[in-house]
Amino acid sequence: NAGVTQTPKFQVLKTGQSMTLQCAQDMNHEYMSWYRQDPGMGLRLIHYSVGAGITDQGEVPNGYNVSRSTTEDFPLRLLSAAPSQTSVYFCASSYRRNTIYFGEGSWLTVV
Amino acid sequence: AQSVTQLDSQVPVFEEAPVELRCNYSSSVSVYLFWYVQYPNQGLQLLLKYLSGSTLVKGINGFEAEFNKSQTSFHLRKPSVHISDTAEYFCAVSETAGSARQLTFGSGTQLTVLP
Numbered sequence A: 001n002a003g004v005t006q007t008p009k010f011q012v013l014k015t016g017q018s019m020t021l022q023c024a025q026d027m028n029h030e031y032m033s034w035y036r037q038d039p040g041m042g043l044r045l046i047h048y049s050v051g052a053g054i055t056d057q058g059e060v061p062n063g064y065n066v067s068r069s070t071t072e073d074f075p076l077r078l079l080s081a082a083p084s085q086t087s088v089y090f091c092a093s094s095y096r097r098n099t100i101y102f103g104e105g106s107w108l109t110v111v
Numbered sequence B: 001a002q003s004v005t006q007l008d009s010q011v012p013v014f015e016e017a018p019v020e021l022r023c024n025y026s027s028s029v030s031v032y033l034f035w036y037v038q039y040p041n042q043g044l045q046l047l048l049k050y051l052s053g054s055t056l057v058k059g060i061n062g063f064e065a066e067f068n069k070s071q072t073s074f075h076l077r078k079p080s081v082h083i084s085d086t087a088e089y090f091c092a093v094s095e096t097a098g099s100a101r102q103l104t105f106g107s108g109t110q111l112t113v114l115p
Helices: none
Strands: A004-007 A010-013 A019-025 A031-037 A043-051 A054-057 A064-066 A076-078 A087-094 A100-102 A106-110 B003-005 B010-014 B019-021 B024-026 B031-038 B044-050 B056-058 B064-068 B073-078 B087-095 B109-114
Touching: A004 A087, A010 A019, A019 A031, A019 A087, A043 A064, A100 B044, B003 B087, B010 B019, B019 B109, B024 B073, B031 B064, B031 B073, B044 B056, B044 B064, B044 B073, B073 B087
Parallel strands: A010 A106, B010 B109
Antiparallel strands: A004 A019, A019 A076, A031 A043, A031 A087, A043 A054, A064 A076, A087 A100, A087 A106, B003 B024, B019 B073, B031 B044, B031 B087, B056 B064, B064 B073, B087 B109
C-alpha cells in the first residue's frame, strides 16, 4: 500500500498509558480516516477528516482523539489506554471518491 | 444508515474449485460497493469496486462480482481458486452522496483453499 505509512507497526501498552499512532500520506489526499479491526467485526470507523483542520467522529470514537494540522498527517491519540482498545488499527486516505488506500496496519496490545 | 452482511464467516474450498463469497447490504440511498482482501498480518488490498455502469465487475487475481440491486447483493466469485487465495475477504459499502468517504465493512469471510 504505497503512499500511506503507519507507525509503529507493533506496540504494547500498559493500562492507563497514552500513545499516538502516526499516519502519513504523500499523495496529497484530502480525506483521511482511522479504522479499528476486531475479530468477527470487520473494520469500524473511529475518526475521519475531510481536510486540514477538519475532523469528525465515526462509529467508535470514544477513547480516541485526532487532529489534522497538515494535509499529510493524521495522528490517532489514545489518552488513557484500556484493554478494550487492543486491536489492529488502519489508517486510510483518498482523493477522488471511493479510491481509498489503506496503510499496513498497527497492532496494539493493552495489558 | 447502511449495513453489510457477509453470510459466511468461513469458506473452505479445494484448490481449482469455484468459490462464491456472499455479501448483502442495506441502505436507504445509492451506494458504491467494494471487495477487499487481507492476507495474514497485512493491510487491505482492493480487489474490485462497483461505482456505476455494468453490474458485472472484474477485479484483480481473477475475481469478479455482480451487483444485484433488486436483491441488494454483491457476491464475489472466482471460477478456480489457488492456494494463494487463502485470505480474509471483506465486503464494504459507501454512500454515493455527500462529501465523506466512510466505508461500512462486513464482518469478513475467511477463505481457506485446501490442497
